[in-house]
Amino acid sequence: MSNPISYGDFLEASEKALKWFSRIEGSAKTAIAAPAAKEKIFVKSEYKIIGIDVRKILFMESLKDYVKIYTEDRSEPVLSLMSMRSVEETSEKTRSNLWTGEG
16 A cells, blocks of 8 residues: 655645646647648748639639739739649648648
């Protein structure tokens, strides 16, 4: 049979457990909020990688090997060397990750 623990030891252990469970709960809240950050696609344009909010895309125009992406917040379209198919695949991954919560 083990000896009873002191109140001080019990209090220290319970505070440690409370911190541990708070940290787990905090990371769960972050994981739930994370899909909002995945509503962007990233394309290379003019030697830069540009993040485009999927919700702000007005339309896309295919120009053989290039894609022009028109958005609400840009006066000029983003021109990227990629096929329309690769844009579709990228946006499909983004949408499916939003629904499943995967990253």
